[in-house]
Amino acid sequence: MTVRPFGDRAQAHTLEAFAAAILILAGLTFALQATAVTPLSASTSNQHLENQQRAVANDLLETSAANGDLQAALLRWDPEDETFTASRSPSHFTGGGPPNAFGAALNESFGDRRIAFNVYVRHGPNNEGETTLVSMGAPSDNAVTASRTVVVTDDANLTAPGYENTTLASLSNGTNEGEFYAADAAAGAVYDRLEVRIVVWQL
Amino acid sequence: MAAVTDGSPDGDGSRGGGPRKVDSSSDGRRFRDADRGQMLLVAGLVVAVALVALVVLLNASIYSENVATRGIEAADGEALEVRAAAVEGTGALIDGTNRNRLADHGAAVTAVEDGVDGLDAYLARAYAERGGVTRVTTTAASMREGSYVTGALTANGTGGSNATLAADVDRTRGLVVDVDSASLASTNESGATADAFRVEFANDSAATREVYVYESDDDGNVTVAVGENGSAPTVVCSASSTGLVAVDLTGNALGNERCPGLWADSVGTLDGDYDVSIERTDAADGEARLTVLPESGDAVSSEHTATPAVYDAAIDLSYRTAELRFETTVRVAPGEPDA
Numbered sequence: 147m148t149v150r151p152f153g154d155r156a157q158a159h160t161l162e163a164f165a166a167a168i169l170i171l172a173g174l175t176f177a178l179q180a181t182a183v184t185p186l187s188a189s190t191s192n193q194h195l196e197n198q199q200r201a202v203a204n205d206l207l208e209t210s211a212a213n214g215d216l217q218a219a220l221l222r223w224d225p226e227d228e229t230f231t232a233s234r235s236p237s238h239f240t241g242g243g244p245p246n247a248f249g250a251a252l253n254e255s256f257g258d259r260r261i262a263f264n265v266y267v268r269h270g271p272n273n274e275g276e277t278t279l280v281s282m283g284a285p286s287d288n289a290v291t292a293s294r295t296v297v298v299t300d301d302a303n304l305t306a307p308g309y310e311n312t313t314l315a316s317l318s319n320g321t322n323e324g325e326f327y328a329a330d331a332a333a334g335a336v337y338d339r340l341e342v343r344i345v346v347w348q349l
Numbered sequence: 350m351a352a353v354t355d356g357s358p359d360g361d362g363s364r365g366g367g368p369r370k371v372d373s374s375s376d377g378r379r380f381r382d383a384d385r386g387q388m389l390l391v392a393g394l395v396v397a398v399a400l401v402a403l404v405v406l407l408n409a410s411i412y413s414e415n416v417a418t419r420g421i422e423a424a425d426g427e428a429l430e431v432r433a434a435a436v437e438g439t440g441a442l443i444d445g446t447n448r449n450r451l452a453d454h455g456a457a458v459t460a461v462e463d464g465v466d467g468l469d470a471y472l473a474r475a476y477a478e479r480g481g482v483t484r485v486t487t488t489a490a491s492m493r494e495g496s497y498v499t500g501a502l503t504a505n506g507t508g509g510s511n512a513t514l515a516a517d518v519d520r521t522r523g524l525v526v527d528v529d530s531a532s533l534a535s536t537n538e539s540g541a542t543a544d545a546f547r548v549e550f551a552n553d554s555a556a557t558r559e560v561y562v563y564e565s566d567d568d569g570n571v572t573v574a575v576g577e578n579g580s581a582p583t584v585v586c587s588a589s590s591t592g593l594v595a596v597d598l599t600g601n602a603l604g605n606e607r608c609p610g611l612w613a614d615s616v617g618t619l620d621g622d623y624d625v626s627i628e629r630t631d632a633a634d635g636e637a638r639l640t641v642l643p644e645s646g647d648a649v650s651s652e653h654t655a656t657p658a659v660y661d662a663a664i665d666l667s668y669r670t671a672e673l674r675f676e677t678t679v680r681v682a683p684g685e686p687d688a
Binding site: 158161162164168169175208298300332333 | 384387388391392394395398399401402405406409426430433434437438441442444445446448449460461463464467468471474475
């Protein structure tokens with residue numbers, strides 16, 4: 147009777163151990179690589195989504211400003227109730243863009259694609275005032291912003307229904323009832339420079 | 350208990366012995382055949398898996414290298430953004446100042462200068478937040494003076510149904526005619542010369558270009574047609590509309606519709622300076638407005654209201670960040686056609 151020579155198998159066991167280790171590592175690597183990258187997961191591809199959203203937001207502001215939609219949306223203000231939303235509360239929009247061409251563009255570019263957006267208007271002599279036009283909640287960490295400045299003149303008319311003949315100057319000098327959200331901040335023919343800021347993030 | 354037989358003549362049990370002998374070897378240190386086969390299999394598997402893992406790792410590193418070295422490209426357009434903001438700000442300022450109808454050119458020029466100073470301060474604050482330094486300047490010498498003309502579509506007491514909006518014009522910008530679509534004459538291409546309201550441009554050598562605005566007697570659309578020296582016009586565009594519709598001659602638009610070639614095919618083909626007049630004003634209600642640069646002097650004569658205005662301004666713009674230095678001079682004349 148002979149004792150079985152276990153020494154024979156040592157090399158095979160070592161190799162098997164290595165094979166097992168490599169298999170586990172390969173499995174882990176594969177699993178990590180195959181994990182779905184969601185828009186909210188921090189990863190390198192995320193940067194590209196942000197860039198894309200920023201580009202869309204910038205282009206949207208640019209085109210809306212060029213065809214006058216942006217200025218019309220900013221002037222859609224009810225001076226007596228001091229609200230963007232007629233008599234409803236709150237005074238800004240929460241479920242989507244305002245009911246005009248700029249709002250339709252926002253909804254088409256972002257809302258319909260499950261991308262949330264906030265729109266703020268900064269105004270005043272030192273740009274310190276801020277009025278909210280659209281607020282859809284608190285932005286995520288991956289939100290991007292785009293901004294554009296729109297110049298409004300003293301003789302610009304409001305676009306809110308019922309106030310189409312009200313100019314900004316007539317509100318600031320008291321000729322017409324009510325108040326615009328921005329005060330007359332600039333000298334001469336310019337009323338104020340309104341900086342529109344869009345914050346967009348993936349839901 | 351395994352049966353172990355000693356004294357096998359050859360060391361290789363697989364060849365010399367029976368099945369029982371396979372398990373035995375002369376010295377117990379040699380591999381059995383089955384052991385060797387397992388060894389080969391395991392070794393082959395190890396090599397294969399190692400190669401696959403290597404490929405996956407290599408691919409991952411190439412991918413992340415590729416992604417990491419792609420440009421972020423977010424701040425590339427910032428200089429253009431500053432330029433657009435400055436141009437738009439100055440344009441709105443010039444037009445707003447002109448609409449204020451200041452008493453003389455000096456006052457208008459001063460107002461624009463002050464406004465550009467305000468714009469400079471505003472932009473400097475806005476871009477300081479992003480680490481950029483902006484500077485926008487202009488001088489009275491870099492502005493050209495002209496007239497801002499407005500008038501209802503009437504003869505304005507000239508006796509007939511025609512009135513001159515501006516005489517001896519070198520350049521025109523922002524020529525918009527707001528017409529009440531209900532008041533337009535109903536006619537067609539061949540009848541337009543006799544019946545339709547028109548804006549006429551006539552140069553010193555008596556060549557004329559006409560832009561007719563009428564209601565099509567076919568489909569009821571507001572129609573814009575361009576004619577040459579009084580001949581039958583060609584329709585450029587038409588749109589259905591009610592109420593006031595803006596015919597933007599310099600901006601090539603009819604209401605919200607594009608009207609390609611409206612300016613280029615009419616005034617664009619006319620040599621030298623020209624007179625702008627509205628004719629057959631009984632065939633349309635509404636009003637016209639334009640800003641013009643006179644051929645000489647700083648004002649044009651008009652049978653409607655012409656007030657001192659700034660026609661255009663050249664602004665010096667510079668924008669500087671840690672990585673970028675951008676300087677340019679831009680001439681700002683909002684609503685000026687390319688042609």
